[in-house]
Amino acid sequence: MRLHEKKTSANAERATVLLGVTLCALTLLGAGAAAFPIDVPQDENQSVPTVTRFVGGWKRPDSDPPMLNAYVFMLEGNQLRGASRTVMYLKPAPGSGLERKLTLDNYSPLASLTVEGETITWKFPLANSQAAHSRARLISEDELLVENCGKQPCSPDRPVESKEILRRQK
Numbered sequence: 001m002r003l004h005e006k007k008t009s010a011n012a013e014r015a016t017v018l019l020g021v022t023l024c025a026l027t028l029l030g031a032g033a034a035a036f037p038i039d040v041p042q043d044e045n046q047s048v049p050t051v052t053r054f055v056g057g058w059k060r061p062d063s064d065p066p067m068l069n070a071y072v073f074m075l076e077g078n079q080l081r082g083a084s085r086t087v088m089y090l091k092p093a094p095g096s097g098l099e100r101k102l103t104l105d106n107y108s109p110l111a112s113l114t115v116e117g118e119t120i121t122w123k124f125p126l127a128n129s130q131a132a133h134s135r136a137r138l139i140s141e142d143e144l145l146v147e148n149c150g151k152q153p154c155s156p157d158r159p160v161e162s163k164e165i166l167r168r169q170k
C-alpha cells in the first residue's frame with residue numbers, strides 16, 4: 001500500500017524543460033562562436049584594442065518583454081567571435097491567470113562578423129540564400145546600439161529597419 005505518491009507539477013516540468021533548453025543554448029553558443037572566428041588586426045600604438053570594448057554579454061534592460069534579444073562577443077587571442085539569442089514569449093490576457101508561454105528560442109552564431117573602427121557588422125542567413133544585415137556600435141561603455149538594416153548592407157545613407165539599445169551584463 002502506498003501512502004504517498006510523488007507527483008510532478010506542471011511548473012516543475014516546465015522549469016526542467018527550460019533548464020534543458022538553456023543548457024543546450026549555452027552549449028551551442030560555445031560551439032557556434034567557435035565556428036565563425038575573424039581575425040582582428042590590433043593597432044600597435046594602442047595598449048587595449050578598440051574591439052575589446054565590445055567583449056561581453058549584452059541584452060535589453062527590460063525585465064519582462066515579449067521578445068528579448070541578447071548578444072555575446074568573445075575575444076580569444078586576436079579572434080572576435082559572437083552569437084545572438086532571441087527569445088519570444090506569448091503573454092496571456094490580463095486576469096486570465098495563465099503564465100506566459102515560450103514560443104521562440106533561437107540561437108544564431110554571428111556569421112561574417114567584421115570590425116571597422118568603432119562598429120561591428122554581421123549578417124544572419126535567411127531563406128533563399130539571402131541575408132539580414134546588422135551593425136552595432138557603443139553609445140557608452142555600458143550601452144550598445146544594435147541596428148538591423150534588412151536585406152541590404154548597412155550604410156550611412158540608408159535608414160535602418162529597427163534599432164534597440166542593449167546594456168552590458170555584469
